[in-house]
Amino acid sequence: MEGTGHAVCLGPDVDTDLIIAGRYLRTKDRSIWAEHVLEDYDPALAPRLRGAVIVAGKNMGCGSSREQAPVALREAGVVAVIAPSFARIFFRNAINVGLPAIECDGLPCTGGECVSFSLDEGWVETGGIRYPARPLSGRMQEILDAGGLVNYWREKA
Amino acid sequence: MTTLAERILDAPAGAYVDRNVDRAFAHDGTGVLALEAFREMGKKVPAYPERISILFDHLAPANNSQTATLQAELREFAIECGLHFSDVGEGICHQLMSEGQVLPGEIVVGADSHSCTAGAFGAFATGVGATDMAAIWAGGSTWFRVPETTGIHLEGTLAGCAEAKDIALTYVGRLGMDGATYRALEFTGEGAAGIPMDGRLTLSNMAIEAGAKTGLFYADAITRQYLAGYGHDVSEQVPDDPDYAEEITIDLADVAPVLSVPHRVDTVAEVTAYEGTPLDQVFVGTCTNGRYSDIERFASLVRGKKVKTRTIVVPASRDVLLRAGRAGLLTDLIEAGCIIGSPGCGPCLGMHMGVLGEGEVALSTANRNFRNRMGVGAEYYLGSVATAAASALAGEIRSPEVL
Numbered sequence: 001m002e003g004t005g006h007a008v009c010l011g012p013d014v015d016t017d018l019i020i021a022g023r024y025l026r027t028k029d030r031s032i033w034a035e036h037v038l039e040d041y042d043p044a045l046a047p048r049l050r051g052a053v054i055v056a057g058k059n060m061g062c063g064s065s066r067e068q069a070p071v072a073l074r075e076a077g078v079v080a081v082i083a084p085s086f087a088r089i090f091f092r093n094a095i096n097v098g099l100p101a102i103e104c105d106g107l108p109c110t111g112g113e114c115v116s117f118s119l120d121e122g123w124v125e126t127g128g129i130r131y132p133a134r135p136l137s138g139r140m141q142e143i144l145d146a147g148g149l150v151n152y153w154r155e156k157a
Numbered sequence: 158m159t160t161l162a163e164r165i166l167d168a169p170a171g172a173y174v175d176r177n178v179d180r181a182f183a184h185d186g187t188g189v190l191a192l193e194a195f196r197e198m199g200k201k202v203p204a205y206p207e208r209i210s211i212l213f214d215h216l217a218p219a220n221n222s223q224t225a226t227l228q229a230e231l232r233e234f235a236i237e238c239g240l241h242f243s244d245v246g247e248g249i250c251h252q253l254m255s256e257g258q259v260l261p262g263e264i265v266v267g268a269d270s271h272s273c274t275a276g277a278f279g280a281f282a283t284g285v286g287a288t289d290m291a292a293i294w295a296g297g298s299t300w301f302r303v304p305e306t307t308g309i310h311l312e313g314t315l316a317g318c319a320e321a322k323d324i325a326l327t328y329v330g331r332l333g334m335d336g337a338t339y340r341a342l343e344f345t346g347e348g349a350a351g352i353p354m355d356g357r358l359t360l361s362n363m364a365i366e367a368g369a370k371t372g373l374f375y376a377d378a379i380t381r382q383y384l385a386g387y388g389h390d391v392s393e394q395v396p397d398d399p400d401y402a403e404e405i406t407i408d409l410a411d412v413a414p415v416l417s418v419p420h421r422v423d424t425v426a427e428v429t430a431y432e433g434t435p436l437d438q439v440f441v442g443t444c445t446n447g448r449y450s451d452i453e454r455f456a457s458l459v460r461g462k463k464v465k466t467r468t469i470v471v472p473a474s475r476d477v478l479l480r481a482g483r484a485g486l487l488t489d490l491i492e493a494g495c496i497i498g499s500p501g502c503g504p505c506l507g508m509h510m511g512v513l514g515e516g517e518v519a520l521s522t523a524n525r526n527f528r529n530r531m532g533v534g535a536e537y538y539l540g541s542v543a544t545a546a547a548s549a550l551a552g553e554i555r556s557p558e559v560l
Binding site for chain 1: 193223269525527
């Protein structure tokens with residue numbers, strides 16, 4: 001899988017409560033999650049996420065198992081999330097809902113610059129420099145390639 | 158040699174394995190999404206309904222007709238498919254799982270991050286998201302990467318007013334919020350052996366706050382005795398000189414009453430450093446500290462006195478509530494000025510009942526103090542039951558040493 005987008009920078013330890021607050025979880029309407037995604041982190045952020053590659057700090061997505069967090073990012077138009085490390089449940093959830101989560105160390109972020117990635121070749125590129133990305137496990141790669149765990153299961157069936 | 162995680166998953170750390178799941182559970186918050194994904198997978202009936210539980214706890218009872226409608230759909234599915242079903246008022250999923258539903262050596266997966274709580278029984282218990290849960294409903298198994306393990310060696314015994322919660326906050330503070338990411342925790346040593354089951358559940362519960370997949374205790378005489386109370390005769394697990402990726406040692410005699418300070422669980426300080434901070438609310442409950450021994454301790458400390466700030470007590474299950482009622486603890490709490498909530502997650506996740514207002518400050522026995530979680534613009538500290546009691550009586554943060 002390959003992609004490109006404009007960088008949106010987030011700090012370290014962004015928890016799932018910050019990504020989508022509990023008060024918006026009383027629904028199955030994904031457009032509501034997209035509208036309010038990252039609202040408690042920065043209320044101006046949601047409209048800038050269409051076509052964005054999020055470049056986050058360490059431990060991205062810590063906290064709750066709420067899958068609405070990666071779904072909200074995906075629905076808001078985020079192309080991929082890149083971080084030096086992810087909280088385990090968020091990482092798995094992101095792949096399961098078809099949102100590329102890429103582990104990459106040392107990626108600089110100023111905001112707005114172009115970021116490209118190739119999961120197949122294992123790199124992230126920005127400012128003309130390529131940074132190595134840690135490969136996904138075979139299973140996670142298959143799930144992501146299928147567009148998420150639901151499609152992976154459908155294909156298996 | 159092997160860690161407990163390696164032993165249960167039957168593969169070395171780093172390996173990817175597919176394993177059948179002995180118990181799988183979801184609550185009203187995640188089960189609705191899991192059901193949607195399950196249906197999108199083209200499935201109608203789970204493969205192993207007898208292994209699946211649905212427990213309503215996050216918005217229990219429903220706070221508006223929208224959530225009631227979502228719960229109704231999941232309730233109908235659970236009953237029609239013959240799943241284990243606990244309706245509103247039965248209690249928090251992790252507490253109910255700890256009431257004889259999880260056994261040592263099992264693989265337990267819950268659609269909630271604090272599913273690691275059941276690691277206290279020597280079960281590989283971990284949290285997943287809703288779509289992962291749907292796939293488990295569909296096929297009865299899932300994949301795991303066998304984690305490396307951080308050994309937490311507990312020496313000595315607790316002194317003064319310190320509780321298991323203070324140990325939990327201390328280790329999360331030591332490791333940091335991502336200090337055990339992709340790992341299991343193992344609590345070992347004479348200090349661990351001396352902690353009763355309720356305290357072990359508190360320590361395992363907070364493993365996720367250091368990023369860990371699960372927080373394991375070896376099943377021992379205490380585990381056997383506890384589960385015998387639910388009619389189970391289980392074998393003990395003995396450590397096999399496990400190979401740890403990292404080890405830390407905590408002398409329990411050095412553990413003081415501590416707080417997690419807003420807005421990070423790993424920002425831990427002694428309670429005395431924050432004494433005098435005015436409080437708008439104290440909350441006792443949750444899957445961390447809503448067990449019978451917690452309610453009993455809190456009631457024993459506030460009995461015959463009056464709280465000076467609004468104080469919400471939520472027993473973690475119907476069993477806890479019943480026992481507290483029979484023991485007269487509820488009367489003690491109500492006479493002391495506390496509010497009793499129905500068993501469930503209550504104010505912990507800020508969705509209903511006890512949500513904080515802007516600028517308000519609270520002390521909670523829960524496991525997370527992320528910004529805005531319990532209410533937009535609010536601040537809250539995490540502490541032990543005894544710290545909550547001392548603080549509720551003072552109307553401000555107060556060390557339990559004064560009681």
